[in-house]
Amino acid sequence: MIDKVKIQRLPTGVPGLDELLGGGIPEYSFNLLAGTPGSGKTTMAHQMMFSLAGPDRRALFFTVLGEPPLKMLRYQQQFPFFDISKVNQSIKFVNLAADLLDGDFDRVLARIADEVRDFSPSLVFVDSFRSVVQSAQGMDRGAAGLQHFVQQLGMQMTSWLATTFLIGEYLAPEAESSPVFTVADGIIWMSQLVHRDALVRKIQVVKMRGQAQSLGVHTFRISDSGVEIFPRAVLRAAVTEVSIAGHQRLSMGVPELDRMMGGGVPAGYSLLLVGPSGSGKSVLATQFLAEGVSKGEAGVIAAFEKSPNQLLSHHLNELIENGHVGVINTRTLDLSIDEILHDLVAMIERMQAKRVVIDSLSGFELALAPSFRDDFRESLYRMVAVLTAMGVTVLMTAELEDRYEMLRFSSYGNAFLADAIIMQRYVELEGQLKRVISVIKVRASDHSKEIRFFDITAAGLVVGEPATQYAGMLTGRPVAAAAPASAPD
Known part of the structure; x- marks a missing residue:
């Protein structure tokens, strides 16, 4: 039996891209890096080239009718991945503009062949290949000549053991009939979309022969460090094998609340803490993290409504400064x-970390680009599923409107996300607003059905007496009748 050919996968050096490709770029493959103008194609090509190039793996970068090499390098060298010591050593730039102006594909191909033969590169980049396509449309040989050129280029690069990237501007992958889409072993599509006042960049691996790429459209960002890709959150089969130990409970940092929950929140659960503004949600979230630190459990907080130097309390800021x-x-x-x-x-x-706090879901939604808000519930479901499958216990806060006439258990219809729900409310007693707390659900666990008064003190949230003796409290209607001489605080 003949052994299978093993194809080496080259790490691209672009954070998140290898995961999308299925492990990296296949060596000796013929790839198209395409997309809309300004989407970051050239920047990502340079990021890959400088990451991969070295004394044993040299790179040739051809420019056609796009930016002149000097202008292109002026901007690319602002990124930290740019290494000037590699230029003219392991990386060489060649301008093909003069060769293509004559309209002779054979001459362009011969020039590329000469440069490849002289420099012996392992990596070849052609930017912008779209210029070659546009030139072909105005020539007598037209598409037939272009197809011959693409096929010959692909065959030669493969025979020279070079991994090739053709970079070009296209409007949509399915709208193009260019032969390069057929010949290419891999197609990476990049785009940018303006939605309202936000710019969102997305990337998709349309095709990658010989390996299973990550499906779907993913977001990416161009920062001062270059291109960084954020693959879509997908709950992998290996991760779902993590089981939630229902007998293991985490304390909320409030002993009486733990008792109401049946011993605390089960480890690996998602807990939704809902209530109106000022009801103490962030205070309880802080106690939840502090309790974990006291037991040697690190925590993480994503605070969407406050900057790091405004995080609620001196106690929490101290935990952050100490690295807990x-x-x-x-x-x-x-x-x-x-x-x-x-x-x-x-x-x-x-x-x-074992404990994570998201404070709050409303602030979280506002932090998203407008184009992502339409799928907020679906995306939030995926995020919570991934975090809890890691064995992390997630506490999410959500603000509810202050309405006496309405009783709701969550905002945005997000109650289905939570394994447990705690609700905080205001009630009116004898001309004063009092805070009450109740446990709405703890999945697969018994819990108290009581409504309890609570106060926020210097020590944090303290749960007090039951509120069952006050008629009308469950509906949220203001109560002024038959109150005892001293109502609980």
């Missing part, structure tokens, strides 16, 4: 769920 609680930077707007989840998972794994 990590903070996700959420001050940048126009994020995607996958970008936030990427940062959360990275910090959870780095800190070995």
